[in-house]
Amino acid sequence: MIEIERKFLVKSNDYKRESKKKTLFVQAYLNTHLERTIRIRISGDTALMTIKGKSSENGLSRFEWEKEIDVVDARELLKICEPGKIEKYRYEVDHGNHTYEIDEFLEDNQGLVLAEVELQDENETFIKPSWLGTEVTGSLEYYNSNLINKPYKNWK
Template sequence: MGMEIERKFLVAGDGWRTADGQRIVQGYLNRDKQRTVRVRIAGARAFLTIKGMTSGATRAEFEYPVPLADAEALLALCDGPLIDKIRHRVDHAGLVWEIDEFFGDNAGLVVAEVELSSEDQAIALPSWVSTEVTTDARYFNSNLATHPYRQWR
């Protein structure tokens, strides 16, 4: 079974802006609390991802490539608005950080994620991360689709 162990942080400042990013558009076919089913187009590639319920920083994750035309058709079937973001990848202290800069109704939100091999793995935080939001469900992409950042203020 595939597992994802990931910590998530808010981003402060622009010190992470070292590389071009990749546009990602994604939507949810299911946003149930027990499982989410997501379709994502990242550049010229597309994926279908199933994620289980989060416990701490861990959850089951299964991701499969799908034809781009299929992903475009699946996005039209998604429940709720789509997520539009640019993902930047930054190497820091031996780990790859993925920084998501959101647009549309989530404009202004910038979040950094790092995948780990265990929940207790020690990490060196980059200077541009601030508050940890790993367990704050408001920051789950599946929730941002229906309760966008713009509505929080």
């Protein structure tokens, strides 16, 4: 249940040509405490509840527990979430031995595009696609739970 991932800014739209899947996500948070977050995410007729723990010092790993829940229940839970929500398109791109998840944010976070790659080990090597930009792993401002309160549109 430990998630290991690295996060990067995306410097071009070339990932869209390579994408095998595009999905719209709507998500909000029941809790955005620094020690733990509890997220509700809906995509079509699928919903998930995810609990994430505090990141390691280097930002590469943290506890993650995820469970599929009924969409009707998820919609009810959204009503009691903290104010704000995240809407984004997620693209999936296979590159080398890994699948990159690229999030193109909408609404208050429009213009922000982030790529994540999950790893089996913190020292695992991976092939970086040409559209991958600056690494932002561990940068708290790029956590989805923080983008609700400090949206990208207010960064400039």
